[in-house]
Amino acid sequence: MPQETPxxxxxxxxxxxxxxxxxxxxxxxxxxxxxxxxxxxxxSVPDDALRITTDHVREVLASAPASDPPGTESASGxxxxxxxxxxxTSTDRDEPVGDSTPPETEGGASERNAxxxxxxxxxxxxxxxLDIANDMTGQSTGTGEYGDFVKVFRDxxxxxSKMLRGRVNHRPAKAISKMSGGEDAELIxxxxxxxxxxxxxxxxxxxxxTGTFPCLVMKDKDIxxxxxxxxxDECIAVQGTLSGDAGILFVxxxxxxxxxRSYRPNTADRHVQAALISDVHVGxxxxxxxxxxxxxxxxxxxxxxxxxxLLIAGxxxxxxxVYPNQDEELDIIDIYDQYRAFSEHLKxxxxxxxxxxxxxxxxxxxLAEPQPGFDDNLRDIMSAHDATITSNPSMVTLEGVKILMxxxxxxxxxxxxLPSEKAxxxxxHKAMYQLLKKRHVAPQFGGHTRLAPEELDYLVMxxxxxxxxxxxxxKLGWGKYHNVLAVNSGCWQxxxxxxxxxxxxxxxxYAPIVDxxxxxxxxxxxx
Numbered sequence: 001m002p003q004e005t006p007x008x009x010x011x012x013x014x015x016x017x018x019x020x021x022x023x024x025x026x027x028x029x030x031x032x033x034x035x036x037x038x039x040x041x042x043x044s045v046p047d048d049a050l051r052i053t054t055d056h057v058r059e060v061l062a063s064a065p066a067s068d069p070p071g072t073e074s075a076s077g078x079x080x081x082x083x084x085x086x087x088x089t090s091t092d093r094d095e096p097v098g099d100s101t102p103p104e105t106e107g108g109a110s111e112r113n114a115x116x117x118x119x120x121x122x123x124x125x126x127x128x129x130l131d132i133a134n135d136m137t138g139q140s141t142g143t144g145e146y147g148d149f150v151k152v153f154r155d156x157x158x159x160x161s162k163m164l165r166g167r168v169n170h171r172p173a174k175a176i177s178k179m180s181g182g183e184d185a186e187l188i189x190x191x192x193x194x195x196x197x198x199x200x201x202x203x204x205x206x207x208x209x210t211g212t213f214p215c216l217v218m219k220d221k222d223i224x225x226x227x228x229x230x231x232x233d234e235c236i237a238v239q240g241t242l243s244g245d246a247g248i249l250f251v252x253x254x255x256x257x258x259x260x261r262s263y264r265p266n267t268a269d270r271h272v273q274a275a276l277i278s279d280v281h282v283g284x285x286x287x288x289x290x291x292x293x294x295x296x297x298x299x300x301x302x303x304x305x306x307x308x309x310l311l312i313a314g315x316x317x318x319x320x321x322v323y324p325n326q327d328e329e330l331d332i333i334d335i336y337d338q339y340r341a342f343s344e345h346l347k348x349x350x351x352x353x354x355x356x357x358x359x360x361x362x363x364x365x366x367l368a369e370p371q372p373g374f375d376d377n378l379r380d381i382m383s384a385h386d387a388t389i390t391s392n393p394s395m396v397t398l399e400g401v402k403i404l405m406x407x408x409x410x411x412x413x414x415x416x417x418l419p420s421e422k423a424x425x426x427x428x429h430k431a432m433y434q435l436l437k438k439r440h441v442a443p444q445f446g447g448h449t450r451l452a453p454e455e456l457d458y459l460v461m462x463x464x465x466x467x468x469x470x471x472x473x474x475k476l477g478w479g480k481y482h483n484v485l486a487v488n489s490g491c492w493q494x495x496x497x498x499x500x501x502x503x504x505x506x507x508x509x510y511a512p513i514v515d516x517x518x519x520x521x522x523x524x525x526x527x
Contacts, residue, residue: 009038010348013052016042019384020052025351027057037061051383127270128308130354130388133395136458137373148453153190153233153445156457157209160235160439161188163257168237174210181244187213188237194230202227204251206238215240215249223254228419229434234443257439259482265466268399268516273306275299276512278313278407278471279491281362282345283338285331286494287318289345291509291527296348298526307513309398310353313471313489314360314407316342316382322362329496335364339381346384355387356396360407360472368452369393369409369442370459393441395463401516404465408472408488410435410442410449415473417444425504428488429477432468436461436481467514474499474506478521485519487512 009028013020024041031037040060041052049056142148161170168186176185189206196202202217202224215238217224230236237255242248281287298304317338318330332338346355358373359365365372371392374382379389390396393406414431415423423431435441439461442449451459468486476490490507499506509527514520 009034010351012038013042013347018042018045018049018052019347020351021054021386023054023352024052024057027054027061031061125352125354127272127399128354129397129399130309130356131397132356132388132390133397133463134458135373135390135394136370136454136456137389137391140372140452140454142452142454144453148455151455152453152457154209155455156233156440156460157190157235159457159460159462160257161208161237163439164188164235164237164255167255168239170237172210173206173208173213176213176242176249177211177246179242179246181242181246183242183246184240185242185249186237186239187215187249188235189213190233190235191230192232194227194232203248204230204236204238206236213249214247215251216243217251217254221251223251226254226256229422229437231414231417231438231444232447233445234438234440256437258437259439259464259484261482263464263483265483265485265519266400266402267466267519268401270399271306271515271517272308272399274309274311274398274403274514274516275307276311276313276467276469276487276489276514277492278469278489279315279360279474279493280312280342280345281315281318281491281493282342283330283332283335284318284493284496285329286496287331288492288494288509288527292345292492293348294526295509295511295524296345298524299349299353308352308354309516310349310355311396311403311405311469312355312357313405313469314358314392315362315471315491316357316360317362317364318493319362319364323498326498329498336377336381339364339378343382343384346382346387349385351385353385354398355385356405357382357387357389358392358394358405358407360392361409366452368450370452370454371407391458393459395465399516401467401519402463402465403467403469404441404461406441406468406470408432408470410444411470411473411488413442413444413447413449416448425473425475427477428470428473428475429479429481429486432470432486432488433479433481436468436484436486466519474504474508476507476510476512476523478512478523485514485521487514487521 009025028034028037041057044060045056170186170188176187187206189208192207192212193205200219204215205212206215217227238251239253240249240251320335332341359371361367373389373391396403396405411428411431414434415425423434441459442451445451465484468484470488474491475488478487489512490510494508495506511524513522513524
């Protein structure tokens with residue numbers, strides 16, 4: 001059977017106004033004559049049905065032969081109407097991270113393919129596991145009152161200070177203020193202010209739950225370079241000696257919560273892959289529909305048979321009123337129509353993929369982070385493949401591999417605040433390294449990143465992820481920081497007039513593919 005049959009089946013169902021369960025397409029594709037089976041399934045479903053279920057297909061397969069009766073035309077049209085499935089043009093790029101992919105796990109080819117349908121894809125979903133942590137959808141309690149701000153900062157401090165207490169012997173700011181001059185002191189606090197002296201030294205005001213204390217970093221100290229990495233409201237620890245009048249702490253060492261250098265990431269027990277994408281922007285005049293279709297068709301091929309998970313890190317649609325004069329760049333003006341169009345495009349990927357989606361700043365959810373998952377109306381519209389929808393950010397665990405999904409709005413702030421060698425749009429993964437170092441996806445409060453006060457700080461990285469996946473900046477970048485794979489996955493939107501005005505040259509039509517058993521990665525190009 002041609003490898004493109006599942007993609008053609010999906011397109012044929014969409015043209016008839018039907019969605020389908022993830023296993024239904026696989027059953028049709030695996031039948032003796034998929035085109036005839038599809039026609040009989042469509043004819044047999046109730047008039048008011050909008051979704052083809054697995055039971056519908058099984059009833060047809062059990063009750064009627066799949067042979068093609070005389071005069072029956074292929075339900076998906078002649079095979080010659082569809083271009084051959086291809087990963088892309090001659091400009092495709094496969095770029096590995098780390099060692100090359102090892103040989104497949106135990107068993108010969110016949111054994112490995114025993115559980116595969118005729119479409120070439122693995123249909124044994126019992127091997128999969130998908131868990132979500134830190135989903136705050138439906139958990140928002142913030143009202144914007146003063147007490148909410150106190151709670152979220154107290155929770156932030158308690159979580160991050162625990163990560164630092166093993167490195168310093170913390171004493172509260174109030175207790176340090178009562179110590180004698182010349183004594184050694186160690187303090188954990190949130191950065192309340194950073195300012196330079198006339199002599200070029202740095203004063204950092206650190207705040208804990210008891211008060212604020214000034215700390216001086218001399219410009220000739222090695223740790224002075226770390227000051228340029230500091231953002232307001234992040235948590236750090238310092239060690240040093242009090243001045244003669246005990247009014248300031250001379251800092252000898254400075255610590256971030258950070259990912260331990262000895263961290264060893266988790267891996268899956270079998271060879272299985274995940275595709276990481278973001279920023280689809282359906283509804284924009286610059287949405288790259290052709291690249292998306294090539295990507296979706298490629299997912300149906302034998303080359304992509306080990307891809308069982310698709311993770312989308314926000315901005316499913318272009319949105320409305322996100323930036324000045326955006327309406328002039330919209331192909332679809334109504335926000336709900338944008339989501340309907342996105343759902344139609346999502347139907348073209350294999351029905352047996354497990355899909356996870358979080359919102360972004362262009363999506364129809366609140367702008368302030370953490371962002372809850374889509375509401376029931378949008379979930380009903382985006383029902384294709386029963387995607388798992390969770391909040392931004394969320395920790396998604398796939399077969400033991402922890403993947404932190406965050407759309408990435410704070411990357412703009414990190415890149416703006418830090419030196420270019422520490423963070424830039426050309427190398428977005430380096431800005432992600434800074435967030436891993438701070439163990440917080442959006443540490444600076446009151447800046448350009450909108451943050452919502454809640455009882456808990458859902459933006460703290462309490463657990464170290466094995467993979468950190470972001471989008472937002474429309475640039476492709478990846479690398480490893482203390483053995484954590486950081487990936488910014490680019491976008492599916494060509495350069496808009498607005499992006500031209502702010503000098504953003506997007507990396508469009510890329511799909512990073514991660515081997516969950518090794519955390520090695522290749523990048524596929526479809527534009």
